[in-house]
Amino acid sequence: MLMMEDIVRDGHPILRKIATEVSMPPSEEDKEILKSLMEYVQNSQIPEISAQFGLRPGIGLAAPQINVSKRMIAVHVYDNKDKLYSYALFNPKIVSHSVEKAYLVSGEGCLSVDENIPGFVPRFARITLKGTTLDGEVVKFRLKGLPAICFQHEIDHLNGIMFYDHINKHDPFAPIEDAIAIER
Structure with a gap:
């Protein structure tokens, strides 16, 4: 089981590298890594397990965050209608997106970033x-x-x-034109 000490922190060089594609079909090792990413995200959202193992709650985790420079992510998140999106993916890719932007009113956080970095993070409102x-x-x-x-x-x-690369350095809470503000 992945623990907080397995997650690399901000400043680690792997977090600034472009990860390599996972060759298909994936190796057993790559499958195990992807399963462990999903297991962490799911376990971190269960208060008893999170408290027992000192896991910071997260809704997503990428392989570079555990020092593996490969294109793998796990996401376990609910939308505003309580629909669960739970996906462990190899080689995820955004194939299209809206022009319209969106951002979280509360800002974003990251398991690899220990401090709170305030500010709006503009994102695409809709993606495929x-x-x-x-x-x-x-x-x-x-x-x-x-x-x-x-x-x-x-x-x-x-x-x-x-995430903080997207924040306006001069005015972190500058209004984002025509963007959807999302409450968490």
């Missing part, structure tokens, strides 16, 4: 995502709201981008 599941199935789906933001955050990790 494609990836390969643990079972080898290629999936394609549309997302909006918190799930869309979460997937974009995790895919950024695969491209060496941190």
